[in-house]
Amino acid sequence: MDDNEVVCVCFQVxxxxxxxxIANGARTFEEIQNETQLGTGCGGCxxxxxxxxxxxxx
Numbered sequence: 001m002d003d004n005e006v007v008c009v010c011f012q013v014x015x016x017x018x019x020x021x022i023a024n025g026a027r028t029f030e031e032i033q034n035e036t037q038l039g040t041g042c043g044g045c046x047x048x049x050x051x052x053x054x055x056x057x058x
Contacts, residue, residue, distance in 0.1 A: 001015050001052075002015065003015050003016030003019065004016060007038065007045055007048065007049050007052060008036075008037070008038045008039055008041065008045045008049060009041075009044075009045065010037075010040075010041025010042055010044075010045075011036070011037040011038070011040070011041055013036045013037065013038045015052070017036050017038075018032055018036060018038065018049075018052065018053060018056060019056065021035040021036050022056055022057065027057065028057075029049075029050055029053050029054075032053055038053075
């Protein structure tokens with residue numbers, strides 16, 4: 001998966017942003033949301049975002 005791929009259009013959160021949040025110590029979806037605002041706008045990306053985060057944290 002390309003680090004530049006946008007996961008959350010509302011806040012332009014990319015795969016790379018999510019990986020950076022994990023590298024900075026985020027260990028839950030909620031912690032990643034706090035750091036990146038992922039999925040906190042319209043919510044349209046939540047399903048895909050949660051699947052991606054689960055895979056990256058595994």
